[in-house]
Amino acid sequence: DAGITQSPRHKVTETGTPVTLRCHQTENHRYMYWYRQDPGHGLRLIHYSYGVKDTDKGEVSDGYSVSRSKTEDFLLTLESATSSQTSVYFCAISGGQGTEAFFGQGTRLTVV
Amino acid sequence: QKEVEQNSGPLSVPEGAIASLNCTYSDRGSQSFFWYRQYSGKSPELIMSIYSNGDKEDGRFTAQLNKASQYVSLLIRDSQPSDSATYLCAVKEDSNYQLIWGAGTKLIIKP
Numbered sequence: 001d002a003g004i005t006q007s008p009r010h011k012v013t014e015t016g017t018p019v020t021l022r023c024h025q026t027e028n029h030r031y032m033y034w035y036r037q038d039p040g041h042g043l044r045l046i047h048y049s050y051g052v053k054d055t056d057k058g059e060v061s062d063g064y065s066v067s068r069s070k071t072e073d074f075l076l077t078l079e080s081a082t083s084s085q086t087s088v089y090f091c092a093i094s095g096g097q098g099t100e101a102f103f104g105q106g107t108r109l110t111v112v
Numbered sequence: 113q114k115e116v117e118q119n120s121g122p123l124s125v126p127e128g129a130i131a132s133l134n135c136t137y138s139d140r141g142s143q144s145f146f147w148y149r150q151y152s153g154k155s156p157e158l159i160m161s162i163y164s165n166g167d168k169e170d171g172r173f174t175a176q177l178n179k180a181s182q183y184v185s186l187l188i189r190d191s192q193p194s195d196s197a198t199y200l201c202a203v204k205e206d207s208n209y210q211l212i213w214g215a216g217t218k219l220i221i222k223p
Binding site (some may be wrong): 031042045048050056090100101103104106 | 144145154155156157158161200202209210211213214215216
């Protein structure tokens with residue numbers, strides 16, 4: 001299995017609070033991605049990174065920010081959590097363009 | 113808008129039969145194609161990748177790619193109850209960092 005660890009695995013938070021999810025990889029892969037998965041929507045890209053301090057927005061980036069200060073860590077922050085951000089969040093890594101992506105175990109986030 | 117389309121299912125197949133899953137995509141510039149399996153409550157796991165026209169076989173799984181018709185399919189031979197899952201199709205351009213995902217087909221293998 002690819003060395004990808006997401007933390008926390010489960011979190012319940014209140015509306016309006018900031019939340020940070022962490023993705024840690026031991027594969028030294030260049031590309032890292034944050035997705036959310038909701039029933040009826042499949043996987044939707046939030047943000048991605050193509051190198052240290054190189055990030056870009058995906059299709060559902062509003063309300064989210066990311067940071068990548070080291071190759072191995074990619075952080076996703078919900079600046080002020082809303083109930084619409086209740087979802088399962090997956091981190092993925094990829095070695096290069098055109099190559100397959102490998103997923104972390106996922107984080108189930110509930111905003112109440 | 114680049115799209116990847118899959119029949120949401122559920123697709124019900126008897127144990128031991130061949131399961132056929134299909135995926136169509138809109139972007140002719142797509143170069144890399146992937147099939148993932150996702151069990152309920154788990155993360156997607158890669159089953160097959162295919163990059164050129166034709167068939168690619170790996171055990172009971174065969175991926176088929178037809179770029180002219182813009183479809184990619186996954187065949188599962190000798191289907192087992194453990195194959196019951198949602199199968200996700202993903203497509204990637206070489207000039208883009210992103211994967212475009214289908215919504216998935218739920219497959220049920222009946223014993």
